[in-house]
Amino acid sequence: MKNKQEVLGQYFTKIEIVERLVDFLARFKKYSKQAQILEPSFGTGNFINILRKNGFANIEGCEIDSELTNKPLDFFKLSLDKKFDLIIGNPPFSKFNLKESYFDPKKYFFSKISPILYLTKSELKKSKEKIENVFILKSLKHLKDKDSSIGFVLPISFFIKNKNRSVKEQLVEHFSTVVVYQNDQVWFDRNIPCCFAIFTNSKELKNKIVLIYENGEANQEMYDISGIHEELIPQIVFHKTKGNAQNRTGVPLDNFLDHKSIKAQKSFSSNNISASNILERTKIPKGISVEDYRIAVVRVGNSSVGKTGLINIKKDVINDMFYVFDVKEQYKKNKQIKEAICSAINNKVDYFKHITSRVGSKSIKKEDILSFKVQV
Numbered sequence: 001m002k003n004k005q006e007v008l009g010q011y012f013t014k015i016e017i018v019e020r021l022v023d024f025l026a027r028f029k030k031y032s033k034q035a036q037i038l039e040p041s042f043g044t045g046n047f048i049n050i051l052r053k054n055g056f057a058n059i060e061g062c063e064i065d066s067e068l069t070n071k072p073l074d075f076f077k078l079s080l081d082k083k084f085d086l087i088i089g090n091p092p093f094s095k096f097n098l099k100e101s102y103f104d105p106k107k108y109f110f111s112k113i114s115p116i117l118y119l120t121k122s123e124l125k126k127s128k129e130k131i132e133n134v135f136i137l138k139s140l141k142h143l144k145d146k147d148s149s150i151g152f153v154l155p156i157s158f159f160i161k162n163k164n165r166s167v168k169e170q171l172v173e174h175f176s177t178v179v180v181y182q183n184d185q186v187w188f189d190r191n192i193p194c195c196f197a198i199f200t201n202s203k204e205l206k207n208k209i210v211l212i213y214e215n216g217e218a219n220q221e222m223y224d225i226s227g228i229h230e231e232l233i234p235q236i237v238f239h240k241t242k243g244n245a246q247n248r249t250g251v252p253l254d255n256f257l258d259h260k261s262i263k264a265q266k267s268f269s270s271n272n273i274s275a276s277n278i279l280e281r282t283k284i285p286k287g288i289s290v291e292d293y294r295i296a297v298v299r300v301g302n303s304s305v306g307k308t309g310l311i312n313i314k315k316d317v318i319n320d321m322f323y324v325f326d327v328k329e330q331y332k333k334n335k336q337i338k339e340a341i342c343s344a345i346n347n348k349v350d351y352f353k354h355i356t357s358r359v360g361s362k363s364i365k366k367e368d369i370l371s372f373k374v375q376v
């Protein structure tokens with residue numbers, strides 16, 4: 001099969017990373033060497049090999065790719081009667097631009113283990129589903145008891161605010177503790193933003209979410225599990241609170257910017273304002289009404305996100321890469337404030353690049369801009 005990495009979502013975790021993740025899991029949940037363990041998509045076998053090296057004997061594995069095993073087995077055909085103390089590994093990652101990489105429930109409806117048995121009602125309504133989400137939902141059905149855990153390498157996009165809501169709700173029904181771990185290393189043969197997520201039940205960390213980011217030292221933040229739908233990306237949290245691109249002093253832009261949506265003229269083909277020239281528009285020309293100018297912030301793009309300029313709402317045409325803000329009523333005629341906001345953001349544009357670790361093109365939310373602190 002050509003392009004297997006894309007179609008099957010195969011991203012094999014480096015052996016040194018697997019060693020770190022297995023050690024890391026033991027910090028939060030210890031299992032006897034006789035624990036029943038499942039690796040539902042073992043690939044090149046790194047997780048199984050490291051687990052065996054650590055003395056675990058009862059390990060089962062599934063792998064659909066016949067080029068990687070003499071006994072291929074589809075995890076979605078594994079009997080739900082099989083129960084495990086620990087389900088651990090790196091399930092496939094979905095690629096949204098390739099139809100073949102989606103899980104298609106219709107393919108399995110007439111098998112012995114129908115998706116009806118493990119997908120939620122909201123997930124069943126979808127014609128296609130993210131493959132990693134389906135691995136999680138079916139894994140929940142294979143848990144032996146309340147002491148069972150799941151430890152999965154996941155795309156970091158899983159923990160973007162308000163994404164995958166029904167899956168997260170299922171997880172917190174089963175588990176009282178969530179640990180999300182990132183470090184500053186590359187985990188695969190290509191740099192894909194990812195994490196290791198542990199879903200478990202811990203007396204010491206009951207109803208807690210723990211975010212850990214390692215970059216030479218361990219940086220930890222803790223939240224209540226009621227925040228499961230918030231942005232739970234350790235690297236982003238680190239850069240917002242402790243990182244080199246700090247945003248600790250000043251007044252939030254929320255104090256200056258109006259929340260109302262701004263209807264600017266937009267065109268993909270005939271715009272005169274884009275990310276490539278927005279930095280040329282940081283001053284309001286003399287003799288032109290200050291009230292006609294709005295603040296435009298590039299919202300997406302690996303190299304451009306955060307760049308900010310001033311657009312004339314009556315004359316300029318932008319593309320769809322911007323958030324556009326007006327200032328609050330008392331500042332509408334204040335040229336100095338508008339220009340100072342542009343300058344403050346552009347002087348710390350790297351801050352926005354650091355808080356936008358995503359799968360694919362980087363993007364920021366309006367709340368990232370409104371919470372950004374400036375001194376004007």
